[in-house]
Amino acid sequence: MATSPSLKMKNVGVSFFFFFFFFHGLLLSHSPSSSVSARPASFQQDFRVTWADSHIKFVEGGQAVQLGLDRNSGCGFTSKYKYMYGRVSMRIKLITGDSAGTVTAFYMNSDTDSIRDELDFEFLGNRSGQPYTVQTNVYARGKGDREQRVNLWFDPSLDYHTYAIRWSHRQVVFYVDEVPIRVYKNNEARGVPYPKSQPMGVYSTLWEADNWATRGGLEKIDWNKAPFYAYYRDFDIEGCPVPGPAACVSNPGNWWERDSYQQLNPTEAARYNWVRRNHMIYDYCADKSRYPVAPPECTTNV
Numbered sequence: 001m002a003t004s005p006s007l008k009m010k011n012v013g014v015s016f017f018f019f020f021f022f023f024h025g026l027l028l029s030h031s032p033s034s035s036v037s038a039r040p041a042s043f044q045q046d047f048r049v050t051w052a053d054s055h056i057k058f059v060e061g062g063q064a065v066q067l068g069l070d071r072n073s074g075c076g077f078t079s080k081y082k083y084m085y086g087r088v089s090m091r092i093k094l095i096t097g098d099s100a101g102t103v104t105a106f107y108m109n110s111d112t113d114s115i116r117d118e119l120d121f122e123f124l125g126n127r128s129g130q131p132y133t134v135q136t137n138v139y140a141r142g143k144g145d146r147e148q149r150v151n152l153w154f155d156p157s158l159d160y161h162t163y164a165i166r167w168s169h170r171q172v173v174f175y176v177d178e179v180p181i182r183v184y185k186n187n188e189a190r191g192v193p194y195p196k197s198q199p200m201g202v203y204s205t206l207w208e209a210d211n212w213a214t215r216g217g218l219e220k221i222d223w224n225k226a227p228f229y230a231y232y233r234d235f236d237i238e239g240c241p242v243p244g245p246a247a248c249v250s251n252p253g254n255w256w257e258r259d260s261y262q263q264l265n266p267t268e269a270a271r272y273n274w275v276r277r278n279h280m281i282y283d284y285c286a287d288k289s290r291y292p293v294a295p296p297e298c299t300t301n302v
């Protein structure tokens with residue numbers, strides 16, 4: 001891990017802090033915007049390798065991180081801080097060619113075992129020429145089993161695409177580029193748990209899961225094609241870091257809490273419906289064998 005990729009991080013907790021002191025006249029000679037609004041940071045500063053350092057390296061002149069999977073190991077990294085609310089994104093280029101049996105994940109996780117909150121993107125590899133499936137899941141207070149699957153409408157191994165999670169007090173939205181593929185509303189009023197009391201770290205991993213990932217485990221990983229590589233760049237985290245100023249989390253002035261972000265705008269709603277009509281291949285809400293009666297969030301989640 002010699003050079004570091006550039007990492008754009010707009011740290012709202014920090015900017016709130018500077019803003020406060022700016023208006024209290026304590027920060028007289030220093031412009032808060034220059035030091036805060038788009039602080040360039042390094043992978044080493046804001047993320048750390050959690051699994052198999054030997055399988056992670058910097059490429060593209062230090063602008064991107066390569067994760068590798070071979071017979072010996074997969075690998076993974078995580079943010080040093082946890083965050084509450086905001087928006088997290090990365091650009092990812094997935095494994096090319098035959099990726100059956102592999103899973104590349106990008107997720108947020110509170111890391112609190114039995115009561116964990118978790119927001120998942122899992123990219124399930126496939127044989128060459130077959131579609132790449134994205135599985136999303138939402139855990140709240142330890143309860144998951146909310147899988148949805150979408151086949152991507154492009155080949156995600158040819159180019160980088162942006163995958164984002166936006167999280168406010170009122171809804172979580174998963175985006176693929178500009179297209180919302182999943183919305184999880186705060187339905188606490190109907191007794192549905194919502195992730196709202198635990199900060200979450202940002203994680204990514206690449207591993208082998210050929211017992212389930214591709215066609216329910218029928219398609220096995222072809223180790224003759226190893227090593228498998230996925231690439232990451234342009235990390236962006238806007239959120240309230242924890243530990244950090246407590247006032248940030250409940251600040252209604254945070255952009256993601258604004259009314260306009262509490263439902264999809266008409267363009268987004270049209271895209272979301274297009275995905276659901278044309279590219280969704282599995283929805284737990286419609287799985288009668290698992291849920292003879294659809295879970296409560298399924299009827300109220302629009």
Ligand SMILES: *[C@@H]1O[C@H](CO)[C@@H](O)[C@H](O)[C@H]1NC(C)=O
Nearest residue numbers: 124126130131133213214215
């Ligand atoms: C892989 O390709 C098959 C055949 O087109 C498709 O049915 C399946 O949904 C794809 N994705 C996975 C993860 O199996």
